[in-house]
Amino acid sequence: MSKYLVDKFLYTIDRDPDLVERYREDPRGTVEWWEAERAGSILNCVRAEATTWLEFAAEEREALATHDYPRLFELGAHPFLTLTLFIAMFDRDYEPLGFQKEYARRLAAFTLPYPDYAT
Amino acid sequence: MAEVVAVIASTHHPFYYRASTSTGADRPPFADEWVAKIERFRDTLTRARPDVLVMVGSDHFHQLWLDNMPQFLVGKAPFYDANFYNEEREFGLPRMLLPGHEDLSAHLLRQGLDAGFDLAFSNELRIDHSITCPIITLRPEADLPIVPVYTNIFAPPLPQPRRFVQLGEAIREMVEAWPSDQRVAIIGTGHLSLELGGPRQFGEHGPDPEFDRKAVDWIAGGNLQECLAEVTLDSLHTPGNATHGFMDFMLMMGVAGENAKADHVDSLDLFHTMEAYFTWYPNGAPA
Numbered sequence: 188m189s190k191y192l193v194d195k196f197l198y199t200i201d202r203d204p205d206l207v208e209r210y211r212e213d214p215r216g217t218v219e220w221w222e223a224e225r226a227g228s229i230l231n232c233v234r235a236e237a238t239t240w241l242e243f244a245a246e247e248r249e250a251l252a253t254h255d256y257p258r259l260f261e262l263g264a265h266p267f268l269t270l271t272l273f274i275a276m277f278d279r280d281y282e283p284l285g286f287q288k289e290y291a292r293r294l295a296a297f298t299l300p301y302p303d304y305a306t
Numbered sequence: 307m308a309e310v311v312a313v314i315a316s317t318h319h320p321f322y323y324r325a326s327t328s329t330g331a332d333r334p335p336f337a338d339e340w341v342a343k344i345e346r347f348r349d350t351l352t353r354a355r356p357d358v359l360v361m362v363g364s365d366h367f368h369q370l371w372l373d374n375m376p377q378f379l380v381g382k383a384p385f386y387d388a389n390f391y392n393e394e395r396e397f398g399l400p401r402m403l404l405p406g407h408e409d410l411s412a413h414l415l416r417q418g419l420d421a422g423f424d425l426a427f428s429n430e431l432r433i434d435h436s437i438t439c440p441i442i443t444l445r446p447e448a449d450l451p452i453v454p455v456y457t458n459i460f461a462p463p464l465p466q467p468r469r470f471v472q473l474g475e476a477i478r479e480m481v482e483a484w485p486s487d488q489r490v491a492i493i494g495t496g497h498l499s500l501e502l503g504g505p506r507q508f509g510e511h512g513p514d515p516e517f518d519r520k521a522v523d524w525i526a527g528g529n530l531q532e533c534l535a536e537v538t539l540d541s542l543h544t545p546g547n548a549t550h551g552f553m554d555f556m557l558m559m560g561v562a563g564e565n566a567k568a569d570h571v572d573s574l575d576l577f578h579t580m581e582a583y584f585t586w587y588p589n590g591a592p593a
Contacts, residue, residue, distance in 0.1 A: 266503025294505040305462035
């Protein structure tokens with residue numbers, strides 16, 4: 188389990204317009220590239236000082252590679268990060284607020300307490 | 307010494323800017339009522355004639371990240387660039403540049419550290435919609451210098467609710483002890499019940515209207531003890547998964563003071579979340 192790394196993926200993709208489009212069009216390829224090339228990058232350090240030990244758990248990698256946001260919620264990804272990035276990718280395909288409402292519907296089976304998103 | 311001329315607590319709704327500036331078919335049906343309430347709210351700040359604004363908010367994973375997450379942080383810069391690409395993208399918020407007030411920042415940091423708050427600081431802080439939304443609603447000219455104070459309501463482990471209240475009380479005392487003749491307004495924004503990225507998001511109302519009614523009563527009446535007795539880090543998950551932002555309202559109740567009744571109270575029931583606006587005049591309402 189690396190909730191932190193899942194959050195880091197969502198955070199670093201969300202802030203880059205090119206990566207948002209790349210992840211929308213090619214989720215599996217983007218996840219594989221990101222984990223190989225970007226996962227270890229400490230955001231305030233040069234590339235030579237990268238982290239050496241971070242990797243996704245298999246179920247996290249698969250959830251990201253399939254855009255499976257209910258599964259990301261279940262795995263404890265930070266709900267705000269997931270929502271923000273998925274709105275950026277899919278809001279355009281729906282009527283106004285349509286995606287946000289479908290998102291809620293697809294999570295309807297979850298009851299309190301929700302999965303813990305503390306890292 | 308400096309004078310606290312207004313204490314203001316508000317929700318920060320990122321959709322207000324777009325709703326209030328849209329026209330024709332794009333203008334939502336609730337926009338006119340919303341704008342009218344905001345203009346009345348804005349007037350409560352304008353009448354206080356502030357010179358400088360202390361702005362309490364919370365970064366939404368924009369600049370601050372889980373590799374190095376401060377609990378409470380004070381900006382200490384001569385200027386603050388504001389709003390991020392994903393806020394332009396999702397909310398249509400404009401890029402802004404706000405002047406800072408380094409002298410008041412330095413005062414709050416020194417006094418805060420000496421009072422037992424191990425405040426983080428930033429000399430290069432880009433602020434987000436938790437601070438720009440109240441600038442847009444309350445001071446759209448964006449002409450007054452600000453001191454940003456960021457709290458962590460977002461990335462557990464979070465400080466306890468009482469710590470937010472204590473910091474608010476300390477900010478009030480520290481501003482009033484600032485050797486300056488400036489007129490200071492202390493403004494903070496948070497949330498009532500709110501769900502983001504969960505099954506209760508984007509409903510007809512906020513996820514927990516009963517919590518919202520109670521919260522508005524606590525804030526309006528300054529009922530700090532009742533609020534502190536009921537609100538815990540665990541309990542805040544129940545009204546909605548992003549309701550920990552209510553602790554910024556609790557901080558502002560600390561600024562306003564125990565049992566301080568707000569001079570202006572207003573709210574607006576919108577889809578997804580309830581808006582709420584409060585102003586206190588510590589030294590009496592301006593003429």
